[in-house]
Structures are given as structure tokens and as C-alpha cells.
Amino acid sequence: MDTFDVAVIGAGPVGSVAAHALASQGREVLLLEANPHAARRFAGEWLHPPGVEILDDLGLAPLDCASKHKEGDGFVVYPDDGGAPVKLPYVEGRAAATFEHRELVEELRDKAANQPRVDYRPFTRATKVEPGRVDIQEARSDETVSIRADTIVGADGYSSVARKALGFDDEAKTVSYMGALALKDFDMPFEGFGHVVLGGPGPVLLYRVGSDEVRVSIDVPVERSDLRRDHAALHDAIVPMLPNGIAERIGQEIDEGNIRWAATRFRPHIHYGRDGIALVGDAVGTYHPMTAVGMTSGFQDVKTLLEASDIEDYRRRRSKASHVPELLSSSLYKIFRGEEGVDGSDKLRRAIYDTWRNSPDLCRNTMRLLSGAETRGPAFSMTYGRIAVRAFWRMAFQQSRRRGVSGIRDVVDTFMPWARWPLAPLLPQPVSSRLRQNSSIETPMKIR
Ligand SMILES: Cc1cc2nc3c(=O)[nH]c(=O)nc-3n(C[C@H](O)[C@H](O)[C@H](O)COP(=O)(O)OP(=O)(O)OC[C@H]3O[C@@H](n4cnc5c(N)ncnc54)[C@H](O)[C@@H]3O)c2cc1C
Structure with a gap:
């Protein structure tokens, strides 16, 4: 049986970075990819500055696939209130990288495969995973062979076989x-x-x-x-x-x-692995791409995994740090796809536009949260809270003039569900983790 220090399952963007980084630390790495053509699908093409910085630190930047056109300096939002577009530049002076998904994956995969300590096996699927051992099958072969590895890294995307082996079978x-x-x-x-x-x-x-x-x-x-x-x-x-x-x-x-x-x-980021099996990237959880944070978050998984003392330390650090990007992507999507006059989302949208137009400090906070540079719960709660209070008072003022106290009562009822979002990251970690298990794009916590 072949033996490795680490077996990385999946050579998507996150698995390729993980394999390269672990080999750079001196480990003998097996990198398995079931279907290299999977990278031709439409997926991540915008990498926020913190993601670019990690690639830089790991010796994987600059990226050829992003080098021939202008980098991403931030976003311009066209609001649906008839007003002028709002410019939201990144704040730390660094730019995002943009590319075709396939080109990024092929470049990262090549860089990993060219590492002398990486044994890259394309068209080879992990069929069964257990601590210390992976069964693998090459395409066009009926034969299954087993390999041994001290550590297994599941980087095999949202339908991860490594994740299932750990008994985490909640669907994305x-x-x-x-x-x-x-x-x-x-x-x-x-x-x-x-x-x-x-x-x-x-x-x-x-x-x-x-x-x-x-x-x-x-x-x-x-x-x-x-x-x-x-x-x-x-x-x-x-x-x-x-x-x-x-x-x-x-x-x-x-x-x-x-x-x-x-x-x-969408699947919440709570299961990061155990028993010598670590999960990274989409194998952990998935965000709505509205905030384009999936790959940045996956690269942050790899960085933390390299620094962590063990998988439990890795799980503790990442489940906390991924909560804010998760809340932001879900709540922003919910607000921006909401219908006019249905659940208060239109009032929140207007309040967000006002805030971006009039509060440069909240624009900076938004961009730090959006890019994954700021992951602390109170920072999210403060920014969200200030916007929600603005929306609440505006609606309460209008309704009180029209319908008096009963109008205000309706406004409170409308806004109560939205108040869960800024509260969620402030709860003590064990409570928050339990409630997060049943979260969805509609609600950050569900009490069964
Ligand atoms: C439409 C869309 C737009 C997006 N836009 C952005 C964006 O702009 N910015 C951003 O940061 N993120 C974005 N994302 C998210 C981003 O694409 C993902 O977060 C990222 O691809 C996750 O990388 P990964 O390596 O963890 O998983 P994947 O990209 O899913 O790669 C997993 C790899 O594992 C292989 N594999 C699976 N099972 C096995 C097995 N049993 N054995 C061996 N190999 C296996 C697969 O073939 C695949 O190559 C977007 C996602 C979507 C769907």
C-alpha cells in the first residue's frame, strides 16, 4: 500500500492550494482529482484581496490568469431607487484578482502538480475514506486500491465523500x-x-x-x-x-x-472534520456567491489548517471566523432579492443605499466585511444594526403618521425577523453553533 503524509481529495482551487502549501512544508502529498474537466463549470471568478494575499504568502501569486487585464478595485452598485451608482472601493489598497474559473483552477493545479513532493493523480476518484486510509479508483479501471495517509484533507466540494465518511450528511x-x-x-x-x-x-x-x-x-x-x-x-x-x-x-x-x-x-460552515480528516473549502459549507467569498474563505481554511495545532484547533478557529461571511452573504442576498413591500427588505435596501451614499465609514466597514478581511461578530452586528435602525425609524415614522400606534406595532412585527441577523454572531459560541446547524438563507438561526 502506498503511504503519504497527507492525501488531498479534490484538485479544485482549494485542494490545489492545500496540496501545494502542505508540500512546501515538507510533507509527501497525494492529490486526487476525479474529473479535471469539472473546472469548466461556471463557478468562482472573483478573488477578494485577502484571498490574493494568501496566494502571495504561499508563493502562488502573481496569477498568470489575472495578469493581462485590470484588477478589481472594488464594486459599483446600481441601486433600484433610480439614484446614481454607488462606488465601493476596497479599503486596504490591495485589489481583487479576476479570471475565468477554469484558468484559475488549471494554473493552481499545475503549480501544485509541479511541486516535487506532490503526487498528482488526475481522473482518480476517492471512493471510500476512513481515518488513515483512502480507497481510490482510476477512471476506466474497475480496480480499487487503497493508500495510507496520516492526514486526509477533504477538498472535494459540496458533495464531499470525506464529509460523508465523517457522518455529516446534511444536504447543501x-x-x-x-x-x-x-x-x-x-x-x-x-x-x-x-x-x-x-x-x-x-x-x-x-x-x-x-x-x-x-x-x-x-x-x-x-x-x-x-x-x-x-x-x-x-x-x-x-x-x-x-x-x-x-x-x-x-x-x-x-x-x-x-x-x-x-x-x-447554502450549507452552514460548522463541520471542519475530526479523527485525522480535515475538511476545507466547499466540503465544509457553501455561501451564496452574492459576496464572492467562497474561494477566499477556502484559502483561509488552508492557511488556518497549516497554522493550527490539530484538527480540533482548526475547527474551533474556522467555525468562528466563517460565521460573519456566512451571515453577510445570506442576509445581503435575502435583502437584495426581496420584493417591494413584502417583508421590509425594500426598506432595508433603501437604508443600505442611503448609508453607502452618506457614511464613508460604513462603506469602509461594508467592504472589510465583504472581502473577508473583517470576520469579528461585533463588527458585523454594528454595521448591520446601524442600517436596520435607520430603516426601522423611517418606516415607523411613515406608519405612525398614517396609522398611529397600530402602524408602529406592524413595523415592529416586520422588523423582528431581521433582528436575528445582527444578534446571531453575538451569542456564546456553543449556543450559536447549535442554532447555526439549522440556519438557512432565510434565517441565521432556527430554534426547533
Ligand atoms: C455560480 C457560482 C459563482 C461563484 N462565484 C464565486 C466568486 O466570484 N468568488 C468566489 O470566491 N467564489 C465563488 N463561488 C464559489 C466557489 O466557486 C467555490 O467556493 C469554490 O469553487 C470551492 O472550491 P473547492 O476547491 O472547495 O471545491 P470545488 O471547486 O467544488 O472542487 C472540488 C474538486 O474535487 C473533485 N472531486 C469531487 N469528488 C471527488 C472525489 N471523490 N475524488 C476526487 N476528486 C473529487 C471535483 O471534481 C472538483 O475538481 C461561486 C460559486 C458558484 C456556483
Whole structure:
């Protein structure tokens, strides 16, 4: 039986970084990839500055796939209140990297495979995992062989076999579908920024992935999944809300059906492994891509795993640090896809726009939270709380003038569910972990 210090299952972005980093520490690493072509799917293409910094620290940057076009300096948000676009630059002076998902994965995989201590085996699937041992099967072969490894790293994505081996069988829930299309030779209104257009069924994102290519990603919530098959309905739902100069090109691509879809999923980040099996990246949990934090978070998993004294230390540190990015991505998605006048989300949206327009300090806080640079619970609660209070008073003022005390009572009822989001990261860790197990994109904690 072949023996390794570490077996990394899955050579996606996170597994490739993990294999490279562990080999750089002097470990003999086996890196397994069931299907190298899986990287052709539509997935992460925006890496926040803290993610780029980790690649830098690990000797994996600069990235060739991101080097021929302008980096991401932040976001420009097109609000659905008819006002001017709002610019949200990153605050720490460092930029995001953007690329095609396939190009990033191939580059990171090559860098890992070229490490002398990494034995990379493409088209080889881990079929069974137990502490210290992995059964593997090569494609086109019926034979299963076993290998030994002191540590096993499950980097095999949301349907991880390593995760199942640990008995964590909670499903990642589908939240929405994201349609990807490409605009060739297109000049962005704010070159160097990601563009976020709000007001449709879900957000529409635009960002550069190459010197001659801009990616457009169109989110439709799972309840509107019919839009994936009906191009005319998709056109009508999306194009009217897009700014001039963007709408026409995107409309054309939708009409021609040049769009490929990927499911987005949510699963809370609570199971990081035990018994010599560590989980990293999407094998732990998945965020809605609204905040583009999945890969940054996965690279933070790898960094913490390298520093941690053992898997329990790793689990403790990461389950705490991943809570805020998780709350932010879910709550922002819930607010931005919300319908007018249904659950108060429209009032929160307006309050967010006002805040971004008038409070430079809250813009900076938003960007630190969004990029994964700030993961402390109170920082999230303060920022969210200030926005929610603004929205609450505005609605309470309007309703009290119209309907007196009963109007205010209704406003309190509307806002109560939203108050759970800033409270969630302030609870003591054991309570928060238990309630987080039943969290979803709709609520940060569910008491059964
Ligand atoms: C539409 C969409 C847009 C997104 N946009 C962003 C974004 O802009 N920025 C961002 O940071 N994140 C984004 N994400 C999230 C990001 O793509 C993921 O967080 C990231 O790909 C996770 O990387 P990973 O290596 O953990 O898992 P994966 O990318 O899923 O890779 C897992 C690998 O393991 C292999 N594998 C699976 N099972 C086995 C097995 N049994 N044996 C061997 N190999 C196996 C798979 O073939 C795959 O190559 C987006 C996701 C979606 C769906």
C-alpha cells in the first residue's frame, strides 16, 4: 500500500492550494482529482484581496490568469431607487484578482502538480475514506486500491465523500441559479470595478475575466427557476432594469440563448472534520456567491489548517471566523432579492443605499466585511444594526403618521425577523453553533 503524509481529495482551487502549501512544508502529498474537466463549470471568478494575499504568502501569486487585464478595485452598485451608482472601493489598497474559473483552477493545479513532493493523480476518484486510509479508483479501471495517509484533507466540494465518511450528511440546499454569459470586446462603464445591478429577480453582476471578455452573471432565485428555460421571460425580467449601454448587449446574448447555468447552494460552515480528516473549502459549507467569498474563505481554511495545532484547533478557529461571511452573504442576498413591500427588505435596501451614499465609514466597514478581511461578530452586528435602525425609524415614522400606534406595532412585527441577523454572531459560541446547524438563507438561526 502506498503511504503519504497527507492525501488531498479534490484538485479544485482549494485542494490545489492545500496540496501545494502542505508540500512546501515538507510533507509527501497525494492529490486526487476525479474529473479535471469539472473546472469548466461556471463557478468562482472573483478573488477578494485577502484571498490574493494568501496566494502571495504561499508563493502562488502573481496569477498568470489575472495578469493581462485590470484588477478589481472594488464594486459599483446600481441601486433600484433610480439614484446614481454607488462606488465601493476596497479599503486596504490591495485589489481583487479576476479570471475565468477554469484558468484559475488549471494554473493552481499545475503549480501544485509541479511541486516535487506532490503526487498528482488526475481522473482518480476517492471512493471510500476512513481515518488513515483512502480507497481510490482510476477512471476506466474497475480496480480499487487503497493508500495510507496520516492526514486526509477533504477538498472535494459540496458533495464531499470525506464529509460523508465523517457522518455529516446534511444536504447543501439549492438557493438560486446563476446564468453566465460572456461579452466580447465590451468596455465596462467603470473599468476595474465589479458592477452589481439590483432590482431584478436577483442581482446581476459584471466583471472582467480577460482583456477581451467581460462575464455577466444573472441570478434567479430557485422559485423563479422557470426563467432558465424561457429566454423571452428572462429578457423581460432582466433587461428593463439594466443601465443603458449594458442592457442592449446583454439582451442580445439572452435572446440568442448564449447562457449556461449553475446552481448556487447554502450549507452552514460548522463541520471542519475530526479523527485525522480535515475538511476545507466547499466540503465544509457553501455561501451564496452574492459576496464572492467562497474561494477566499477556502484559502483561509488552508492557511488556518497549516497554522493550527490539530484538527480540533482548526475547527474551533474556522467555525468562528466563517460565521460573519456566512451571515453577510445570506442576509445581503435575502435583502437584495426581496420584493417591494413584502417583508421590509425594500426598506432595508433603501437604508443600505442611503448609508453607502452618506457614511464613508460604513462603506469602509461594508467592504472589510465583504472581502473577508473583517470576520469579528461585533463588527458585523454594528454595521448591520446601524442600517436596520435607520430603516426601522423611517418606516415607523411613515406608519405612525398614517396609522398611529397600530402602524408602529406592524413595523415592529416586520422588523423582528431581521433582528436575528445582527444578534446571531453575538451569542456564546456553543449556543450559536447549535442554532447555526439549522440556519438557512432565510434565517441565521432556527430554534426547533
Ligand atoms: C455560480 C457560482 C459563482 C461563484 N462565484 C464565486 C466568486 O466570484 N468568488 C468566489 O470566491 N467564489 C465563488 N463561488 C464559489 C466557489 O466557486 C467555490 O467556493 C469554490 O469553487 C470551492 O472550491 P473547492 O476547491 O472547495 O471545491 P470545488 O471547486 O467544488 O472542487 C472540488 C474538486 O474535487 C473533485 N472531486 C469531487 N469528488 C471527488 C472525489 N471523490 N475524488 C476526487 N476528486 C473529487 C471535483 O471534481 C472538483 O475538481 C461561486 C460559486 C458558484 C456556483
